[in-house]
Amino acid sequence: MNETLNITIIGILIFSAIRLATPMIFAALGGMFSERSGVINIALEGLMLCGAFTAAVVTYELSNPYLGFLCGIAAGGLLALIFAVVVIEFEADQVVAGFGINVLMLGIPALLSSAIYDSAGSTEQIPKEYLLPEVFGLNIASILAFLLVPLAWYVLYKTPFGLRIRAVGENPEAADAAGVKVQTMRYTGVILSGILAAAGGAYLSIGQSSFFTRGMSAGKGFIALAALILAKWRPIPVLVACFFFGLTEALAIQIQGSSWAKIGGEDIPVQFIEMLPYVLTIIVLAGFIGLSRAPKALGIPYRTKK
């Protein structure tokens, strides 16, 4: 194999990895705010779908991707609010409720799009000129996602708000005693997660592709969750983990049917590359690669002492 080909392949892989990592970065950063405040968020998948569907419908109807994007993240925030009420107000099991949100977002977009567009669960194709534009070969949503990482780091570690979020996730009793409104902080964390995950979803439907299809996030919300755990709930490692997962996905797409990806004349089965993020997460979670420590109060409802 000659060198130019090598470089081309690496270039394609990196660009493709950035594109594929974009929705995961949004969702994982969102999940970080929720989980750092003490609320387990397996609803990322559903929140992404909510953003993807709303963005696709609004962009198509109004021919404006920016409005579509904004409506998408607003819808994500609203759905996250419902989730927050169920888990914070009613103290429902956070995993069960998150799972319910995911199922809801398989159903509702499909139900509405078959009613509005008379198609089996997908929206109409948006003309290319109304999709989120690209700058320097990268979608502006990708650029936004990468810029959000340092911002999230700053917010989480350098602002009073971030301190409070972390405090209610680690030790809500102490935070409460210090005058922090635990419930309010958790609402904020969960709603932020909805907004960010929905931004990732919106990128899927009006950036990467040009319409919404049923279940189009295809497990990306769960990979984002895996990335978050791998990153031990920290923003900069979240970026690294998401990029790595994007790379494995890019690799999986590239090797299908290509001549260079062979070991001893045999194809590398794409399934094994697909499995990699999940296997890695289990290994990290078991503590084989450093200690994985979740926020202490993660998953535990908190009742304000009267």
Place this chain on the structure above:
Amino acid sequence: MKIFREALYPLIAVTAAFVIGGILILLIGDNPLTTFQLLLENSFGSARGITETLFYATPLIFTGLAVAVAFRCGLLNIGAEGQLYVAAFATAWVGIKFGGRVVDVFGDKQDWSWAALPAILLVPLCMATAIIVGGLWGAIPGYLKAKFGSHEVINTIMLNFIAIALVSYFTQYHYKIPGDPILQTAQIGDAATIPQLNQFFSFIPADVKLNISFLIAILMCFLVYVFLWKTKWGYELRAVGQSPSAAEYGGISPKKQIIIAMTISGGLAGMVAIGEVMGFRHNYYHGFSAEWGFLGIAVALLGRNHPLGVFIAAIFFAILLRGGIFVDAFTRYVSKDLVEVLQAIIILFVAALQKYSK
């Protein structure tokens, strides 16, 4: 009246789902009453309606029981989907390897089997495979939780993806008949199949695939009840679910119970393969599960983690699943996705009402 109290919150959740779903249907522009009538009525009144509903309910009973047993030990098994996938593939593999299966590859007869066991040996062997392989796949997150304290929810989610990729690999590269455009294995040997109930009961239409596995599902409801409430092991398992620290104080090892509960849970989920592989499709077909593993969570929640409740809830969801097809066909705008919306609202309400129902 304990039974009424137990049934109250599930009924509130179902009612809420129909009210909210009804409003949604109105907004879409259809008539909620006729839609719900289509959703529900086709499962009653005819032998076909009833027996098809029971066919839909069978896998849900298994996965519902699977999730319920784990719940009783304080664990949430989101991995029933992965467990039933590996179990189904393994069952088909045994059915091919020990079922004397000769495969036609472009006109060339190839013997893919190692042996041709008689049905009296092969049927129990395949059933045991379904249970053991599902159980082992379930045991992995149980072991990881007991040994390293890693959360079973994350691990079962990850293991679902791994399971599906793994069996897809084995099917695609090793057990698919070359040239077959569909991702499925060769057929299992005839001796590995179990009979359909229409062979014994003439009132069941010939094309309804309800098979022996439904009777096994009923038996499992009974066995799970006996296990959980009438044996020492079941008592210990539930004790850990109620309070791990109190159980430990009482001399019960929570770690051991966690592994046991997840193994049983996985085994029950794996039993879906008995009906699907041995009773219905007679091979492993990729994508055969209509997300039964996940529906099992809704079934267990609505059934309040009790075998009788699971049975009733499984029938209820089976009615919805089957009714969804009629809604799709006979309403103007509403699609079968309505079923998922109702399911989601039920899950959210049951979860939200949990703290009042204790």
